[in-house]
Amino acid sequence: MNSILNIEKNTVVEEAKAYCDAQGLDIVFTSEISKTQLQIISERTKKLPAMYHASVGMLLDRLNNGCYLLMKDGEICGHIFAHKHVIDKYSVYERSSLWVHKTYRNHNLGLLLMDLLTKKFNKDFLISIAQEPTVHNNNELLGMKFITLKDLSPILIETLEKLGKLRDEYKYKYYVNPYFESKINQFNKILKNKI
Numbered sequence: 628m629n630s631i632l633n634i635e636k637n638t639v640v641e642e643a644k645a646y647c648d649a650q651g652l653d654i655v656f657t658s659e660i661s662k663t664q665l666q667i668i669s670e671r672t673k674k675l676p677a678m679y680h681a682s683v684g685m686l687l688d689r690l691n692n693g694c695y696l697l698m699k700d701g702e703i704c705g706h707i708f709a710h711k712h713v714i715d716k717y718s719v720y721e722r723s724s725l726w727v728h729k730t731y732r733n734h735n736l737g738l739l740l741m742d743l744l745t746k747k748f749n750k751d752f753l754i755s756i757a758q759e760p761t762v763h764n765n766n767e768l769l770g771m772k773f774i775t776l777k778d779l780s781p782i783l784i785e786t787l788e789k790l791g792k793l794r795d796e797y798k799y800k801y802y803v804n805p806y807f808e809s810k811i812n813q814f815n816k817i818l819k820n821k822i
């Protein structure tokens with residue numbers, strides 16, 4: 628990764644962690660959340676226009692991949708999940724359902740959660756598809772690589788398109804983690820033989 632960006636990212640992440648300490652927020656990685664809490668999270672994803680709606684069933688499915696929570700006094704104050712797309716026998720992960728409680732926003736906790744999940748999946752295929760320039764900037768900071776649709780296998784595009792947000796390079800930008808980038812040609816070749 629670009630070393631200046633890496634230093635910048637590490638500084639911001641360290642500041643975010645210090646902010647968590649000061650606020651009494653615990654950073655937790657877990658695959659267990661109560662049904663009641665999942666219902667609250669699901670409602671939240673339905674209510675907020677910037678979020679993709681995730682039903683309790685979808686969240687339960689995502690929980691199998693583990694998620695990061697920001698906890699204070701037993702209350703969830705932030706979350707990020709990993710959505711798994713299965714292509715042939717391969718898994719491609721996408722960060723999903725990112726949320727930070729209003730009280731704690733603009734202290735880089737969104738970036739902190741993105742960083743934690745990106746690191747957790749550094750030996751897996753991780754993709755990010757987003758519209759917002761902030762997310763593109765964050766992806767650059769996190770060491771992810773910008774790619775175009777022509778770099779991706781048509782089978783992968785077809786699977787991801789089920790989300791209804793692909794084949795639109797004007798609106799969306801696509802980033803993959805360094806592991807995915809290093810294997811992308813190999814991966815496309817394997818998938819090509821499956822057509």
Ligand SMILES: CC(C)(COP(=O)(O)OP(=O)(O)OC[C@H]1O[C@@H](n2cnc3c(N)ncnc32)[C@H](O)[C@@H]1OP(=O)(O)O)[C@@H](O)C(=O)NCCC(=O)NCCS
Nearest residue numbers: 675677678725726727732733734735736737738759761762
């Ligand atoms: C998006 C969100 C998680 C950012 O939390 P945060 O702790 O304030 O994030 P940071 O301090 O790292 O970043 C702050 C800025 O980056 C933006 N940002 C960071 N991650 C973002 C993301 N994934 N999508 C959109 N914007 C994002 C924030 O909106 C904020 O911009 P602003 O100053 O113009 O308001 C928070 O605003 C939130 O929960 N919003 C409602 C749910 C949501 O939009 N989730 C993202 C769905 S992709």
